[in-house]
Amino acid sequence: MGGRSPAVARVYRGRFAPSPTGPLHFGSLLAAMASFADARACGGAWLVRMEDLDRPREVAGAAERILDTLRAFGLEWDEPVIYQRERAPAYAAALQALDAQGLTYPCGCSRAEIVRLGRMGAEGPIYPGTCSQGLAPGMRARSIRVRTRAQPMHFTDRIQGEQTQSVEDSTGDFVLRRADGIHAYQLAVVVDDAWQEITHVVRGADLLGSTPRQILLQRALGLPEPSYAHIPLVLDDRGRKLSKSLASAPVDASDPLPAMHRAWACLGQPPVTGAGSPAAFWKRAIEEWRIERIPRRMSIGPQRLAPVDR
Structure with a gap:
């Protein structure tokens, strides 16, 4: 056709x-x-x-x-x-699977803190990894983030052509579950x-x-x-x-x-x-x-x- x-x-x-x-x-x-x-x-x-x-x-x-x-x-x-x-249980299961691989961690940073400490990227401030090694004393977990990697990701878009991006450099460790408990778009x-x-x-x-x-x-x-x-x-x-x-x-x-x-x-x-x-x-x-x-x-x-x- x-x-x-x-x-x-x-x-x-x-x-x-x-x-x-x-x-x-x-x-x-x-x-x-x-x-x-x-x-x-x-x-x-x-x-x-x-x-x-x-x-x-x-x-x-x-x-x-x-x-x-x-x-x-x-x-x-x-x-x-x-x-x-209606799909929250499926997102929670995926989050659990990522956690079992050691790929997620709790984050206690507010948006204001990320803006203050992170450098600016194409989509806003890049998360600086503040909580990647554990929460600071007295800090309460707000969101769940995934550990990213610096190696470039490659894919071919059928319209825009060849694409390459390092997620770590472009966005940093991104949120999978928000501070309000809602699972993030990227995971869903x-x-x-x-x-x-x-x-x-x-x-x-x-x-x-x-x-x-x-x-x-x-x-x-x-x-x-x-x-x-x-x-x-x-x-x-x-x-x-x-x-x-x-x-x-x-x-x-x-x-x-x-x-x-x-x-x-x-x-x-x-x-x-x-x-x-x-x-x-x-x-x-x-x-x-x-x-x-x-x-x-x-x-x-x-x-x-x-x-x-x-």
């Missing part, structure tokens, strides 16, 4: 994993459409997982609205939706991708830097490593990621085709003509999908968001 290549010839299981912190915006739609198209073009399954671990940030009713929006855009999933809030996503047998991950480029951490955990836990593809982020006219900006208006589920055409253009795909419904759009689009057409860049600006007439 269209889009198949030697890199994706094996059985394909993809997923879209939104966080229910608000309605589906254009940047998330882009990731959903890319992951859906890639799965369908390769004859694979497409799953939806709600990343609702961070309960304090969750917006009531957002998960249901996101699912309704996906349906309106013709994005139908193949298996029941998984909710991470690795456990859930393996449990759902995800073979291919297509997501936003803001998570490209997280991939080496996830590969580190996959190898430590003896879990398979999916193939990764990171699409460019969509920025607003002030250079902000849409999901973080005031311009992140929800996509219009009552009139999905205009946003679908704009997203398709942002993904570098040829125009879809003569489609009067989302189902008709996908019938034509999937035949033409080629992941190789996606721009090999980390972001695209607002000039790519101009209305597309069809």
Whole structure:
């Protein structure tokens, strides 16, 4: 089928994993459409997982609205939706397995202390290893961290190309369970991708830097490593990621085709003509999908968001 290549010839299981912190915006739609198209073009399954671990940030009713929006855009999933809030025992078991290998330790540092003592990295202050040899007298454990390593991690991204990162140098020992008791994203996503047998991950480029951490955990836990593809982020006219900006208006589920055409253009795909419904759009689009057409860049600006007439 269209889009198949030697890199994706094996059985394909993809997923879209939104966080229910608000309605589906254009940047998330882009990731959903890319992951859906890639799965369908390769004859694979497409799953939806709600990343609702961070309960304090969750917006009531957002998960249901996101699912309704996906349906309106013709994005139908193949298996029941998984909710991470129900998966805490699996994350605890993985944490225990890492602890049994001597790869975790309790940390008593506050964020203010890490900011003061750690050097700044691409994603914020790098943990300086303060508690890696044990808690200081009188210090209370707040979080659980994993021991990282300086050896570079290598992987090939299907869009962004060859990637190399030393996790120790880039982030330091990172958190697996937060001070509030919530398991961290990096651990949960690795456990859930393996449990759902995800073979291919297509997501936003803001998570490209997280991939080496996830590969580190996959190898430590003896879990398979999916193939990764990171699409460019969509920025607003002030250079902000849409999901973080005031311009992140929800996509219009009552009139999905205009946003679908704009997203398709942002993904570098040829125009879809003569489609009067989302189902008709996908019938034509999937035949033409080629992941190789996606721009090999980390972001695209607002000039790519101009209305597309069809």
